[in-house]
Amino acid sequence: MSDILLLKALKSQPKNVNLNNKHLKKLPKLVGKLTSVLQLELKHNQLSELPDEFGQLEQLEVLNIGNNKFEDLPSALRHCINLLKLHAFSNNITSLNPIVLNNLDRLTVLNLNHNLLKTLPPEICRLANLEVLSVEHNELVELPFEMCALMNLKEFRANCNKLQALPLEFGFLMNLEQLHLAMNKLKELPENLGKCYKLRVLDIAANELRIFPTEFIELPLKEFYWEENPLLKHMPVKSIQEEEVLSLKEIAARFVMKELKDRWSYLRRSIRHYPAIREMLSQSSRCALCGEAFLNTWLECVRFIDSEQINTLKITPRHGGNKPPLLPVRALLCSYKCFNSSGHKFYGVAFPQ
Missing domain, CATH: 3.80.10.10 (Ribonuclease Inhibitor)
Known part of the structure; x- marks a missing residue:
């Protein structure tokens, strides 16, 4: 036949x-x-x-x-x-x-x-x-x-x-417009997901996510599905933490990175001869509160953002559902000194016993 x-x-x-x-x-x-x-x-x-x-x-x-x-x-x-x-x-x-x-x-x-x-x-x-x-x-x-x-x-x-995680390099997919990851076992999204500047549709429903990446609110989403994730809840508890003791490596790194902001600094001219150090410092983060750079001693915090106040986040809920009232977004602080300062809206992350 x-x-x-x-x-x-x-x-x-x-x-x-x-x-x-x-x-x-x-x-x-x-x-x-x-x-x-x-x-x-x-x-x-x-x-x-x-x-x-x-x-x-x-x-x-x-x-x-x-x-x-x-x-x-x-x-x-x-x-x-x-x-x-x-x-x-x-x-x-x-x-x-x-x-x-x-x-x-x-x-x-x-x-x-x-x-x-x-x-x-x-x-x-x-x-x-x-x-x-x-x-x-x-x-x-x-x-x-x-x-x-x-x-x-x-x-x-x-x-x-x-899927339990996405590659750390996921942000290189800069032409990505739709990302559908519902019903997996994802515990977190990569930090550089915020580099996907063309992302319009994100479906991460029914995973194990508690918090969103730092630059998440920069995504120009038109559709966002988040249901059935154990997101952190906004339940503030007062806490004062003692200032930690930084390692010598961390102190030196912070000093160098501060010096590099001075265009006339001797360190800025000299560091070109030390590619390994440049590579190490390129992995640094920046404090969400004071803006200073730090290497790898950091405090993970969260800020809760009202989705209604984010102009770029125009969410169309699925099946007529409600928008999440508060989005938990990760923030990194450089020290307990910043965390203990008054007037900010960053919260430490508490896990249930």
Whole structure:
């Protein structure tokens, strides 16, 4: 039956071929003769592999192999160098063949929803033109930092996985517009998420988040879904902390960073000869209260921000829900001296016993 269908297709040299719902267990080698096809639909069959002749479809731009029995991306796809969209949802895929990924650098859409992926290979970064990556309903526990090199990525969907954290380099995805991470196990979001200046939609519902990153309020969100997270609550308790004793390394680092603000400082001229020190100081933070730089002795605090007062945060609640009245946003203070000063609205984070 499949040979007859392909023979009929060959007579007209079509651009689009639809073989959905044909109960195919094996695709005939004759498919390699469809050299003019641009879009091929193979979903809702019983395929577990593609013949080597499939690689002759070098003009193919859109392929849908959804709802089949593939356990990996077929190796024949490495020859489909003009592929733009690949839909491989609802299969049994447990891994992604790096050889295939290395050759699909024109791909813009990759749909791997409803598979058995536990991780993505580092070679995912080879998909340099990828704009949409969807891996919902898999078993992902982590994401490779190499994924953050996908500079053209606009939409990332990873709802319903087992993610516990995002790569620290996530802020490099500066063209990201939609981020869907609902129903995972995230305990925090990376600090540099605030660098995703184009992010419009953020869904982090049903995770384990207690606080948002420092620059979160700078995101120009239009839609924000936060339900079912154990967010910190605004329940102030008076507390005075004794001034801590700083290490010699911390004292020296703070002194150097203060000196570097003086354009005539001897240290500013000399530090160029010490790249290791420059690298260390580049990891410093800045106090949310006094503005002074510090290295690694800091006090994690929180400030509660009324979402109604944030001009850039134009939230559209899902299902007609309410906006969160107060958003807990992380703030770093350089010392208990700043924390104990009066007039500010930073609170120490207390964890229940």
